[in-house]
Amino acid sequence: MNIKLKLMLVLLLAVSGLQVQAQTKSQIERDLEDLRGWLSKKANQADSLTRAEWPAIKQEFFTRTEKLDKNAGKLSDNTKQEYGELKNQYRELEQQNEEAYGQPLNREEAARWERELTGTNNIKAIKMVDLRDRYIYFMEQVRARRTRWSLRDWDYAEHVYLQLSDRKELVLDALPNGDKMKIAALQVEFNTLRKSRDVKDRFENRKN
Numbered sequence: 001m002n003i004k005l006k007l008m009l010v011l012l013l014a015v016s017g018l019q020v021q022a023q024t025k026s027q028i029e030r031d032l033e034d035l036r037g038w039l040s041k042k043a044n045q046a047d048s049l050t051r052a053e054w055p056a057i058k059q060e061f062f063t064r065t066e067k068l069d070k071n072a073g074k075l076s077d078n079t080k081q082e083y084g085e086l087k088n089q090y091r092e093l094e095q096q097n098e099e100a101y102g103q104p105l106n107r108e109e110a111a112r113w114e115r116e117l118t119g120t121n122n123i124k125a126i127k128m129v130d131l132r133d134r135y136i137y138f139m140e141q142v143r144a145r146r147t148r149w150s151l152r153d154w155d156y157a158e159h160v161y162l163q164l165s166d167r168k169e170l171v172l173d174a175l176p177n178g179d180k181m182k183i184a185a186l187q188v189e190f191n192t193l194r195k196s197r198d199v200k201d202r203f204e205n206r207k208n
Contacts, residue, residue, distance in 0.1 A: 113156040128171040
């Protein structure tokens with residue numbers, strides 16, 4: 001291999017390395033920008049976020065920061081500082097949630113609520129053809145019981161709702177359009193009732 005060819009190969013490798021580095025930095029910057037926007041959205045929703053939503057929020061935060069943590073050495077000093085501030089903001093938001101809701105749900109109690117609000121012990125096994133009826137039964141129970149529920153009771157009800165929602169997502173493509181529309185309407189009704197009670201009680205707690 002002559003000297004000119006060697007120089008060309010070295011140059012190509014150098015350029016390729018710079019391009020990969022530039023792409024990596026660009027992706028890191030995009031990930032950081034996405035994290036910034038996501039955290040801002042969650043902070044604005046803080047007063048309406050409920051206990052049952054937090055496991056998914058925690059998992060999403062972990063997913064969004066995992067790659068950034070691995071590439072932390074490639075961040076500039078200013079970017080590192082901003083990233084640290086964003087993580088601190090999240091920790092404060094999470095702490096506020098834990099102070100507001102206290103202890104996690106009891107597994108046995110959650111299973112009882114699942115059975116009473118859906119009529120089944122195994123929500124994950126609900127057949128696609130039965131899902132609409134299970135949602136209707138669920139909302140009938142919610143409407144009948146909700147005036148006697150505490151905020152803690154609503155946490156369990158929302159747990160059941162999220163279990164039903166997970167099941168719906170798994171069979172969504174096979175659901176008839178009529179069932180999709182009916183279930184969507186029932187989901188809106190539940191969320192409206194849940195949010196209104198949650199906000200009302202939080203407001204009362206702040207007054208006291």
